[in-house]
Amino acid sequence: MQDSNFLQPMGLNSLDVSGSMGQAIEILQSCFKRSKLLADRFNCLHPLDFFMELQFSRLKQFGVVEASCETVRFWKMNLLPTKREKEPIAEDNIVLHSTDEGSRAKSIGKDGQVLNKGPWTSAEDAILIEYVKKHGEGNWNAVQKNSGLSRCGKSCRLRWANHLKPNLKKGAFTMEEEEMIIQLHAKMGNKWAKMATFLPGRTDNEIKNYWNTRIKRRQRAGLPLYPHNICFQASDENQQTQIVSCVAQQHSGILQGNRFDIPGTGFENLNTGHGDLSFASSFPDISVSNMICHGYESPGYGYMDKVNHVKQVDAGCDATFYSGPPSVSQFLVEPPAQLTFGLDYPYDPAPNFKDLATFGGEIPDSHAFPIDKFSASRPLSGAVKLELPSLQCTETDDSSLRVCRFTPTFEAVNTYIESSPTTVSLQSESISPQSRGLLDALLHEAQVLSGSKGYSSLKCSSSGITDNDMVECSGLNTFETEWEGYNYPLGHSAASVLKECTPPVYGSLSHGFPPFKDIPGSQNTTVIAEHLSTPNMEEKNTSSHLDFYRPDALLGSDWLEEGSQVAKDHSVFNDAATTTLMGHDFCKEHKIVPAGTSSDLVRETKLQSHSWGKVPNVSRMPELP
């Protein structure tokens, strides 16, 4: 030993941590307390700052802890104070059951004992670790009794499972892990615990947090929930099924964020009785509308029974999304280790899922259906602060039907789904009483926007044109400008297509919509199959139609952001590198500013104007698989 003076202020002549882990921890805890004194002396922020910086390096340097590096590592990993603890703490706080722990949250246990809440201290961690070492996991309620730790069993279990358990991986997810999570989520839905079993060292909480963050990020970027390649991993024979499944999945996640309570509403008019769905007969006595939108009202087909018991309209979901009979495989959880999609043979990791094939029960783990269990309180779209109804087909009149009966392609659906938060209501003249308030609010917003700067100008700027152009932009020109750069396969620019099918809306909510029959692609739902089989042309056409009918385009408020992003999606989505889709933030290249004030919009228009040139031409888009 070169110098052991540093130990003396702590009252230690030497350290022997070569014993058991428990002993080492105790010693280290002791060191910690004593280092508090040093911290005070040297005016450190936190005793552990001093302790960690000095002790470990030097202890190791002197070989004191050489024999117990594992212990030290363990200490470092598990007993380091949380970030929140890195504030000057009272000495009493080091000691358990200190009389004064400041404003720490407390709760009263069943036996009347005061239990700590909030962040765990390193001391508490140490106690818990020791306890588990001695008694093993489980019997968490006994921790409090046996160890004196003022934490409820639940809290102990959580702390152990999420932080103290050995072999937990810390730090950011690797690319492989991220990919795994995405695929697992596509299969399992929000079954975080199950997903965690496939990611050694990761906890369900970590995965959940990661996913929620990811959702928000991608939503804000206007990206689909699942990367494109995930959607099209299906084998050829299952392609259609998987597309459908994928649409449903994407649809589900996004729309969940847009759920909006509208009691007693649904899609009655969209059921298969209209003959739109040739496979309807595959489902005994169940309409697509029921499956999609009425699950909660149809106990016999309780796909949505668990969706927070909230009545909601799965807005924007059209029966025509479904191009063929859903395969049973959609509703089965596939082999966990086999991360491919589209298996038609059922794998049964959980036998109780077998019945799913009969459509008689819930889908415990699958997101294969549109409704998911995403947070209702957290809008998935960062672009919209309010949880707006997307497509409030709350009425059963023709107008609502008209609106719902697009024949969107996969891409269009995807885009539409992604942008649905701003799609408040398409039926300008058939606003349900429930939605009128929101629509009024949006109207007001639109008026404010148009009155202040003119949202048409904003829109124009979003398409990357000059300020001079902006002056001339209005009405349809807006849309033309928006789409002018896109060459359609048959010599139609998007703008021309828009012209052809342009209803007299021009940004005014008060205008009606063209009759359903006038909407290209809406004549016959068999078009969907064509969309799916020959996605290029049809898709682009319909997607532009779709976007055009997006009510936010009519409202103009959020359209600027969403619409331009949608355009980007159309152009970028297909040829974007997989890595982009796999989570590399699209925003980084194409910075998206969340919708907010009008000034935000203006700011964003400039940003997007710059990036617009990067957007590849539609004609260069590779074909869908």
Next chain:
DNA sequence: AACGTGAACAACCGCATGACT
């Protein structure tokens, strides 16, 4: 430097489930 905002993380809460009595 101050402030605002979003991401990441940690923890809590309520409910579901299964074991046990």
Next chain:
DNA sequence: CAGTCATGCGGTTGTTCACGT
């Protein structure tokens, strides 16, 4: 079979930090 308890799970909320303005 019903009630209780322990545990697990998923949703939600709160806090901190980093970054941009």
